[in-house]
Amino acid sequence: MTATDPIKIAIVGVGKIARDQHIPALANDPRYDLAATVSRSGGVGGVENFDTVDALLDARSDITALSLCMPPLPRFAAAKAAIAAGRHVMLEKPPGATLAEVRTLEALARDAGVTLFATWHSRHAAGVAPARDWLADKHVTRIRIDWKEDVRKWHPGQDWIWEPGGLGVFDPGINALSILTAICPVPLHLTAADLTFPANRDTPIAADLTFTDGEDIDASAGFDWRQDGGEIWEIAVETDAGALRLIEGGSRLFLDGAEQTLTEPGEYPDLYRHFATLVAQGQSDVDSSPLIHVADAFMLGRRIADDPFHD
Ligand code: NAP
Numbered sequence: 315m316t317a318t319d320p321i322k323i324a325i326v327g328v329g330k331i332a333r334d335q336h337i338p339a340l341a342n343d344p345r346y347d348l349a350a351t352v353s354r355s356g357g358v359g360g361v362e363n364f365d366t367v368d369a370l371l372d373a374r375s376d377i378t379a380l381s382l383c384m385p386p387l388p389r390f391a392a393a394k395a396a397i398a399a400g401r402h403v404m405l406e407k408p409p410g411a412t413l414a415e416v417r418t419l420e421a422l423a424r425d426a427g428v429t430l431f432a433t434w435h436s437r438h439a440a441g442v443a444p445a446r447d448w449l450a451d452k453h454v455t456r457i458r459i460d461w462k463e464d465v466r467k468w469h470p471g472q473d474w475i476w477e478p479g480g481l482g483v484f485d486p487g488i489n490a491l492s493i494l495t496a497i498c499p500v501p502l503h504l505t506a507a508d509l510t511f512p513a514n515r516d517t518p519i520a521a522d523l524t525f526t527d528g529e530d531i532d533a534s535a536g537f538d539w540r541q542d543g544g545e546i547w548e549i550a551v552e553t554d555a556g557a558l559r560l561i562e563g564g565s566r567l568f569l570d571g572a573e574q575t576l577t578e579p580g581e582y583p584d585l586y587r588h589f590a591t592l593v594a595q596g597q598s599d600v601d602s603s604p605l606i607h608v609a610d611a612f613m614l615g616r617r618i619a620d621d622p623f624h625d
Pocket of ligand 1: 327331354435472
């Protein structure tokens with residue numbers, strides 16, 4: 315392989331996000347060749363498919379990278395096997411079902427000399443980098459996050475999100491936390507969480523979070539899967555020198571009420587651009603800070619019982 319050859323990559327888990335984002339992003343990126351899939355349900359037409367990660371690793375030594383698009387719980391074993399076989403690994407968010415397993419993967423990748431990229435796609439939304447830059451020299455006084463959507467619309471038939479390790483409403487909510495941890499100029503930590511669990515489910519359908527910077531910031535978040543009508547994915551920040559609003563998942567930015575003109579490379583094309591750079595430079599990029607807030611919410615969370623939820 316020469317430096318200009320495309321990276322032969324395999325997708326593991328061909329579900330909603332693989333079909334909506336990963337496969338189109340790879341098809342449009344000359345740095346990659348989608349060379350195989352691992353899929354229990356058949357994979358992608360015209361691309362060799364394997365039933366297991368081990369079978370792929372045994373058969374295709376030419377594939378140097380795996381993009382793991384399955385739910386968090388089964389991801390650790392696949393990532394560990396890929397790293398042990400000397401392959402680079404890209405992880406969908408969240409990077410693991412626990413913090414400890416992410417640390418283990420990070421150490422394994424370092425020892426094996428391969429790239430591990432724990433992606434946070436929302437950080438690549440067009441407004442996030444300009445928001446971070448604008449906030450960098452300001453004193454933040456208030457942050458309010460509202461991340462509310464209809465679970466029936468966005469997660470139809472996805473049983474894993476309701477099972478332990480599936481994160482429930484934190485599956486989308488962690489996207490907001492990934493933006494928060496990217497743009498906030500001071501570190502925050504959680505001080506309280508109200509977690510609402512349907513009587514028949516193991517993960518929360520709603521969460522209300524309160525954060526502090528140890529000083530005087532007023533910071534809170536509301537995540538809710540019971541949203542009727544349109545979804546709300548918004549972060550509003552007040553500072554000593556003006557106000558910022560990110561809406562539509564970070565894709566639109568307002569500074570003091572004025573919408574900013576943004577360049578839009580696309581979240582997943584930008585993720586794959588970054589992964590190729592990491593591979594070329596022999597580096598990893600693993601930031602667990604959004605997952606730490608989720609773990610803290612489960613540690614500090616007060617449980618509120620709700621009616622059973624049926625799809
Ligand atoms: P999904 O539609 O349920 O697809 C996941 C796929 O992973 C399944 O179709 C299956 O593919 C494979 N899989 C392997 N082991 C599995 C298991 N034990 N249980 C269920 N599926 C298993 O889920 P998704 O929405 O694509 O989400 C996957 C990951 O992407 C999650 O971590 C999620 O947070 C993240 N993500 C999702 C979205 C979104 O809009 N949906 C957006 C950004 C990130 P095969 O049949 O091919 O084996």
